[in-house]
Amino acid sequence: MQADGPRACRFGRRWYLNNESWHPSVPPFGEMKCILCWCVSGETHCQRQECPPSACTSPATRDNPCCAKCR
Helix, strand or coil, rough: CCCCCCCCCCEEEEEECCCCCCCCEEECEECCCCCEEEECCCCEEEEEEECCCCCCCCCCCCCCCCCCCCC
């Protein structure tokens, strides 16, 4: 039996529509802002934000908490 349209994804206790994206919430840590998940035809895909390598010895995370940048 085939579905009439793209399937939704379940992540934790929530359902997400096809092509919807979100930052997952993982108890007890809360929302994982450096990880992005998205729903593709009933399958959940997640990826950590990729950061360019830092060229300095003591990078800071002031502007973007996921990626360190030189001061």
